[in-house]
Amino acid sequence: MPAARPRGRPPKNKPMSANAFPQGFLWGAATAAYQVEGAVHEDGRGETIWDRFCRVPGAIHGGDTGDVACDHYHRWRDDVENMRDLRLSAYRFSTAWARVFPQGKGKPNRKGLDFYEALVDGLLAAGIQPALTLYHWDLPQALQDAGGWTSRDTASWFAEYASCLYTHLGDRVKTWMTLNEPWVSAFAGHWQGVHAPGLKDFGTAVQAAHVLLHAHALAVSAFRELGARDARIGIALDLHQVYPWSDGVSDQEAARRCDGHVNRWFLDPVFKGTYPKDMLDLYARHHAAPHEHTGDAEALAAHPMDFLGVNYYFPQRVYASDAGGLLGYESGRLEDRQRTEMDWEVHPDGLYDLLLRLKGDYGDPAIFITENGAAFKDQRVEKGQVQDDDRIGYLDGHIRAARRAIERGVKLQGYFLWSLLDNFEWSFGYRQRFGITHVDFATQARTWKKSAGWYQRVIATNGGALA
Ligand code: FCB
Numbered sequence: 339m340p341a342a343r344p345r346g347r348p349p350k351n352k353p354m355s356a357n358a359f360p361q362g363f364l365w366g367a368a369t370a371a372y373q374v375e376g377a378v379h380e381d382g383r384g385e386t387i388w389d390r391f392c393r394v395p396g397a398i399h400g401g402d403t404g405d406v407a408c409d410h411y412h413r414w415r416d417d418v419e420n421m422r423d424l425r426l427s428a429y430r431f432s433t434a435w436a437r438v439f440p441q442g443k444g445k446p447n448r449k450g451l452d453f454y455e456a457l458v459d460g461l462l463a464a465g466i467q468p469a470l471t472l473y474h475w476d477l478p479q480a481l482q483d484a485g486g487w488t489s490r491d492t493a494s495w496f497a498e499y500a501s502c503l504y505t506h507l508g509d510r511v512k513t514w515m516t517l518n519e520p521w522v523s524a525f526a527g528h529w530q531g532v533h534a535p536g537l538k539d540f541g542t543a544v545q546a547a548h549v550l551l552h553a554h555a556l557a558v559s560a561f562r563e564l565g566a567r568d569a570r571i572g573i574a575l576d577l578h579q580v581y582p583w584s585d586g587v588s589d590q591e592a593a594r595r596c597d598g599h600v601n602r603w604f605l606d607p608v609f610k611g612t613y614p615k616d617m618l619d620l621y622a623r624h625h626a627a628p629h630e631h632t633g634d635a636e637a638l639a640a641h642p643m644d645f646l647g648v649n650y651y652f653p654q655r656v657y658a659s660d661a662g663g664l665l666g667y668e669s670g671r672l673e674d675r676q677r678t679e680m681d682w683e684v685h686p687d688g689l690y691d692l693l694l695r696l697k698g699d700y701g702d703p704a705i706f707i708t709e710n711g712a713a714f715k716d717q718r719v720e721k722g723q724v725q726d727d728d729r730i731g732y733l734d735g736h737i738r739a740a741r742r743a744i745e746r747g748v749k750l751q752g753y754f755l756w757s758l759l760d761n762f763e764w765s766f767g768y769r770q771r772f773g774i775t776h777v778d779f780a781t782q783a784r785t786w787k788k789s790a791g792w793y794q795r796v797i798a799t800n801g802g803a804l805a
């Protein structure tokens with residue numbers, strides 16, 4: 339069954355208004371394999387670090403797992419139909435490495451490849467461009483057992499997996515992303531311990547970040563050899579606009595460290611091939627500098643990306659604090675601000691500031707917003723439809739901020755809303771709902787929230803409906 343939605347004809351495309359988005363701007367929605375697919379034991383899929391982490395007592399809210407999730411593995415046709423009804427021009431999804439290589443390497447699993455080929459063909463038949471992320475956190479467990487992201491071999495296996503997908507799907511997929519949010523893989527997974535694989539050591543996390551960046555470089559390099567000429571590749575980074583809590587020097591410096599840790603530690607390598615010196619010095623003082631090999635920096639610099647993917651949700655407001663450990667800062671909260679159910683501050687200007695900063699500091703790159711969205715309680719239901727006006731408000735504010743950035747010359751080429759569906763929100767389980775399509779996890783019924791109809795109108799008018 340496709341998603342239930344109000345009857346009536348979808349709005350016709352209106353002519354572009356003066357303040358509309360550029361022609362060809364991609365209007366998309368995003369998901370990730372482990373969060374939606376389910377079917378974790380089917381068709382030869384191997385175990386991943388998230389399958390394992392979900393079994394750790396207390397790791398996931400309510401003991402939830404991604405075993406079934408949105409059952410997208412079986413319902414993808416309906417989900418594509420839903421996307422067509424939404425009039426999406428693009429869909430960002432990730433491929434599960436362990437479906438394609440159950441042990442992370444070796445012989446590819448034909449059934450895993452078949453699934454993604456069918457999905458891509460279904461999208462194209464529906465007039466939707468596939469935008470494929472190669473790694474959204476679900477490392478094959480077999481590779482974790484061999485050292486995971488702290489081992490350079492993992493980067494080599496990643497490049498082989500990437501090459502396999504370029505070869506099988508490169509004729510049809512024109513937008514590729516290597517990694518989703520390597521900060522989260524590295525630091526939430528190896529330092530904070532709140533994500534798989536659940537480790538808690540800063541130096542290990544820095545090393546994991548380095549191997550992830552190395553994997554990115556190898557995958558971009560392989561793409562230049564195997565990818566189609568008319569295709570593009572980038573990375574999706576979780577970026578925060580960082581504001582100092584006060585004008586005081588120590589808070590300004592704290593903000594610079596936060597920016598160095600969450601933003602520049604990834605932006606500088608992928609754009610310039612170098613780590614930011616201030617952070618390298620700081621990590622080294624705490625015996626946590628990465629083990630760099632000769633040629634790592636050159637490999638990054640030698641294979642520039644075609645675009646930057648920006649995942650933006652909320653800003654950081656930072657003050658100096660000894661309680662902040664080696665980074666020496668903590669994040670404060672402005673009490674008068676609206677916050678989402680994740681307790682994230684709603685601040686669309688942060689997106690605007692961030693986009694302008696990226697343009698200025700990183701050579702005016704082509705940018706896609708690869709994730710942006712909000713979890714709210716979604717309790718107000720009328721005539722069977724979630725009346726999620728707060729989500730509409732969030733999205734509206736951020737898309738307007740994106741438009742202002744375009745007006746200031748930022749080369750923004752698309753916007754992917756997070757998320758198409760309510761889904762498995764990592765350590766929060768199914769409690770946090772980000773979807774514009776409501777999912778009843780008992781029946782798997784999909785129903786449009788009010789925001790879905792709103793987004794459909796925004797797309798149909800190329801952003802004109804915001805004005
Ligand atoms: C991002 C993740 C995505 C989703 C959103 C809410 O950090 O990339 O999978 O969990 O947050």
